[in-house]
Amino acid sequence: MNNVLSSLMVSPDLLPSGSLLGSLIHLSNEVGSMEKFPLVHTRNVSSMIRRIKLLSSLFEEIQETGTPLPPSSILCLTELFSVIRRVKILIQECKDGSSLWSLIQLEFIANQFYVLVKEMGRALDILPLSLLNVTSDIREQVELLHKQAKRVELLIDPREIQRREHLIQVMANNSFQNNKNKGFIDFDKVEEILSSIGLRTPSDYDGEISKLEAEAQNQAGTGGLIVVSNINNLISLVSYSKSMIFRDGECDRKNEDCKPLSAFLHNKVHDSSSSSQSMTPNVPDEFRCPISLDLMRDPVIVSSGHTYDRTSIAQWINSGHHSCPKSGQRLIHTALIPNYALKSLVHQWCYDNNVPVNEPTTEGNNISKKNLNEEAIDHISANKAAADAVKMTAEFLVGKLATGSADIQRQAAYELRLLAKTGMDNRRVIAEVGAIPFLVTLLGSQDSRIQEHAVTALFNLSIFDNNKLLIMAAGAVGNIVEVLESGKTMEARENAAASIYSLSMVDECKVQIGGRAKVIPALVGLLKEGTPIGKRDAASALFNLAVYNPNKGNIVEAGAVPVLVELLMDDKAGVTDDALAVLALLLGCSQGLEEIRNSRALVPLLIDLLRFGSVKGKENSITLLLGLCKEEGEVVARRLLANPRSIPSLQSLAVDGSLRARRKADALLRFLNRCCSQPHHSV
Numbered sequence: 001m002n003n004v005l006s007s008l009m010v011s012p013d014l015l016p017s018g019s020l021l022g023s024l025i026h027l028s029n030e031v032g033s034m035e036k037f038p039l040v041h042t043r044n045v046s047s048m049i050r051r052i053k054l055l056s057s058l059f060e061e062i063q064e065t066g067t068p069l070p071p072s073s074i075l076c077l078t079e080l081f082s083v084i085r086r087v088k089i090l091i092q093e094c095k096d097g098s099s100l101w102s103l104i105q106l107e108f109i110a111n112q113f114y115v116l117v118k119e120m121g122r123a124l125d126i127l128p129l130s131l132l133n134v135t136s137d138i139r140e141q142v143e144l145l146h147k148q149a150k151r152v153e154l155l156i157d158p159r160e161i162q163r164r165e166h167l168i169q170v171m172a173n174n175s176f177q178n179n180k181n182k183g184f185i186d187f188d189k190v191e192e193i194l195s196s197i198g199l200r201t202p203s204d205y206d207g208e209i210s211k212l213e214a215e216a217q218n219q220a221g222t223g224g225l226i227v228v229s230n231i232n233n234l235i236s237l238v239s240y241s242k243s244m245i246f247r248d249g250e251c252d253r254k255n256e257d258c259k260p261l262s263a264f265l266h267n268k269v270h271d272s273s274s275s276s277q278s279m280t281p282n283v284p285d286e287f288r289c290p291i292s293l294d295l296m297r298d299p300v301i302v303s304s305g306h307t308y309d310r311t312s313i314a315q316w317i318n319s320g321h322h323s324c325p326k327s328g329q330r331l332i333h334t335a336l337i338p339n340y341a342l343k344s345l346v347h348q349w350c351y352d353n354n355v356p357v358n359e360p361t362t363e364g365n366n367i368s369k370k371n372l373n374e375e376a377i378d379h380i381s382a383n384k385a386a387a388d389a390v391k392m393t394a395e396f397l398v399g400k401l402a403t404g405s406a407d408i409q410r411q412a413a414y415e416l417r418l419l420a421k422t423g424m425d426n427r428r429v430i431a432e433v434g435a436i437p438f439l440v441t442l443l444g445s446q447d448s449r450i451q452e453h454a455v456t457a458l459f460n461l462s463i464f465d466n467n468k469l470l471i472m473a474a475g476a477v478g479n480i481v482e483v484l485e486s487g488k489t490m491e492a493r494e495n496a497a498a499s500i501y502s503l504s505m506v507d508e509c510k511v512q513i514g515g516r517a518k519v520i521p522a523l524v525g526l527l528k529e530g531t532p533i534g535k536r537d538a539a540s541a542l543f544n545l546a547v548y549n550p551n552k553g554n555i556v557e558a559g560a561v562p563v564l565v566e567l568l569m570d571d572k573a574g575v576t577d578d579a580l581a582v583l584a585l586l587l588g589c590s591q592g593l594e595e596i597r598n599s600r601a602l603v604p605l606l607i608d609l610l611r612f613g614s615v616k617g618k619e620n621s622i623t624l625l626l627g628l629c630k631e632e633g634e635v636v637a638r639r640l641l642a643n644p645r646s647i648p649s650l651q652s653l654a655v656d657g658s659l660r661a662r663r664k665a666d667a668l669l670r671f672l673n674r675c676c677s678q679p680h681h682s683v
Contacts, residue, residue, distance in 0.1 A: 020074070021063045024081050028056035031088050038094040039198040040102040043157050044113040045091055051120065051149075052084055054141055058134065065133040072126050079123035087116055098211035099197040100234050103164050106156060114154045121149030167193050170237075190241045205242040209235055216305040228305045233341030236307075239286035240345045287346050290326045291316060295350075297357060299343055300336040304329040307339050337393065390426050394419065394433045401438040406447055413442060413453035420460035427464035436461065436474050443479035448488035455483050456495045462502040471503060477513055485522040494534035497526050497541050504544035514551035524558045527567065532574045535567065539578035546582060552589040561586065561595035568605050576613065580620035587627045597628065603639050610649035615658055622653065622664045629671050637675040647672070 032053045037045050059077075062069070069077075090112055094102060102109060124146040129139050170190055194200075199208055216231040289296045289309035298310040304324035308316075313336065316325055323330050350357050397419075400412035416435055420427050435457075442454035458476060461467045476499075484496035500519065503509045513519055523545075526538040542560060545551045564579040586592030596602060602624070609621040628636045640646045647669075654665040 020077055021059055024059045024077060025056060027084050028052050028059060031084060032056060034091060040099050040160060041094050041109055044110060044155055045094060048087055048113060051145060052087065054145055058138055058142055061134050061138050062132060067133050070128055070131050072128050073132065076123050076127040083116055083119050083123060098208060098215050100208060101212060101215055103160065103197060106160055106164055110154060110156045117149050117152045121146060124149065163193055163196055187241060187244050191245050202242060202246050205238055209238050228301065232301055232305060232307055232339055236342035236345055243284045287349060296346060299339040301339050302336065303331045307342060310336060390429045391433060394430045394435060398433050398435045398438060410447060410450045413450055413457060417453045417457040417460060420457050424464050427461050427467060431461060431467045431470055436470055440474045440476045440479055443483055451483060451487065452489050452492040455480065455492050455499060459495050459499040459502060462499055468503050468506050468509065472509055477516060481516055481519045481522060485518055490531065493526060494530055494537055497523060497534060497537040501537055501541035501544055504541060510545055510548040514545045514548055520554050521558045524560045524563060527563045536575045536578055539575050539582055543582050546585040552586055553591050556586060556591040556595055565599050565602050577617045580617055584620045584623045587624060603636065607643050607646045607649065610653060611645065618653060619658060619661045622661055622668060626664050626668045629668060637672055641672060
């Protein structure tokens with residue numbers, strides 16, 4: 001720790017300020033010169049570019065002065081470089097990605113801009129403007145930018161919200177209702193929405209379809225079935241809208257002769273004689289199955305994200321193939337997810353062209369499938385349809401967990417892991433269909449991947465509070481502890497620690513989990529051996545368990561204190577705050593106090609953390625020092641007074657620290673003052 005701290009105090013001449021400033025100026029100019037803003041999130045993009053142009057002026061002026069920079073400004077500039085680099089990547093993704101998918105993810109992307117502005121404000125917190133040789137104009141602009149960044153709120157353009165609502169409404173209407181005259185797509189409204197996000201020509205539509213297909217490929221295997229299904233539904237809508245809005249390449253929407261094909265066919269069906277009904281129209285390519293090239297009457301999505309007719313792809317899979325016919329990608333599971341949006345578009349096309357649907361079904365399933373078709377709506381636009389799709393998928397996967405081979409169980413556990421990662425409703429539905437007992441059983445699997453997927457799925461499920469009690473009731477703790485202690489992969493052990501942390505948020509669970517003989521030693525073992533993420537999970541779990549007083553003695557007996565103190569000296573581990581929080585709790589038991597008192601390295605570390613720690617780190621550091629002073633009295637006081645950095649750090653915290661830190665700093669300063677006033681004190 002001392003080496004790290006001293007590295008911040010080196011001569012300004014040795015700091016790489018020149019190259020850092022040059023990189024900042026170059027990067028800021030790249031962002032500032034970006035043209036053709038994306039047509040979604042335009043306000044966020046323009047506001048962010050304006051901020052970075054202002055910072056660019058600051059960087060250029062600092063470089064022109066050529067004066068050495070104080071260490072705190074180097075830290076600030078480094079943080080700003082990281083923020084601006086991520087801004088550039090985010091804006092580029094908005095420009096190059098699908099506009100339609102950006103519109104659907106409005107809040108998610110807007111929140112990314114919001115987080116970056118907040119990080120910019122935090123970086124400017126440590127910029128010593130008074131020590132920099134810049135003009136008053138630049139100083140005032142940066143101060144104003146700093147204030148605005150601290151007060152900034154999430155920015156979502158109301159017009160974009162309205163466009164998305166219109167799109168969702170259109171998608172919601174894209175289903176067969178009981179009344180055939182209702183539920184058809186209003187292509188004028190679709191064209192208006194798509195035009196507002198830059199889709200005006202057939203080539204624009206083709207480009208958007210390509211971007212959506214690329215997004216579906218990126219999400220396949222990582223985003224889960226529902227996300228891929230949503231993207232495929234958008235692809236279906238854009239493809240069909242293109243064929244309906246543009247009859248041919250030279251079609252001009254302003255001419256009366258170039259009406260949407262939907263209107264043309266609708267009039268033809270109703271106004272022509274029976275001979276028009278005998279004509280067989282050309283099936284759009286978007287509606288043809290890639291295997292049979294026939295009309296897809298029951299389109300389904302496979303794990304690669306591609307859509308096929310159910311009969312054709314089922315025959316393909318049943319004949320022993322395990323890859324996607326179109327992409328050649330190996331299918332990680334054989335679930336066939338209905339593409340409800342495309343199915344509705346096919347039905348609408350059949351109705352407009354007087355083509356019978358003739359959906360092949362067995363007699364026994366006829367009524368249920370008919371009801372499903374009548375009620376099905378797009379995943380994006382209706383929570384009920386999304387929940388039904390999740391439930392159907394989860395039931396299928398749980399069945400595979402129960403009866404499948406090891407390969408099928410591995411695939412099913414992986415899909416449940418992904419499905420449980422994407423929302424509270426998913427976690428609730430997966431638990432309701434009975435997945436938890438099967439996942440608990442798979443924790444004892446000899447297959448490392450099955451074990452890893454099962455424990456990670458349980459962790460994801462435990463984020464939903466009701467599931468915590470269900471997991472405990474299923475007797476999962478013993479199996480999770482076994483994985484934590486001797487899991488077949490480090491990731492499985494770390495996710496087991498994360499599961500213990502999540503479950504121990506419930507007070508009753510703290511008692512039950514802490515009562516297990518192996519759990520605390522296993523967490524301490526992971527503190528020693530794990531990756532930084534694993535160490536953080538283990539420390540967080542120990543903190544939760546230490547809240548229950550009887551667990552504190554067990555944690556100390558497991559040898560946690562020396563390991564936690566050692567982690568304070570390990571900057572690469574990145575668990576300083578977590579380790580301090582656990583130590584502050586352990587101070588409340590006699591065994592913990594004794595162990596902490598015997599650590600000679602702790603007090604100097606705590607003094608350094610008073611200066612350079614985070615807000616929480618400073619609070620816990622001063623809590624530990626105050627507790628040691630109350631118990632050890634003059635011994636710790638002498639060590640504090642002998643360190644020239646301790647009093648200035650305490651005085652600074654008493655003025656500028658958090659409320660808790662100020663209160664404890666005042667108490668510790670009063671204690672030290674009493675020690676100094678005693679006549680026999682040697683300091």
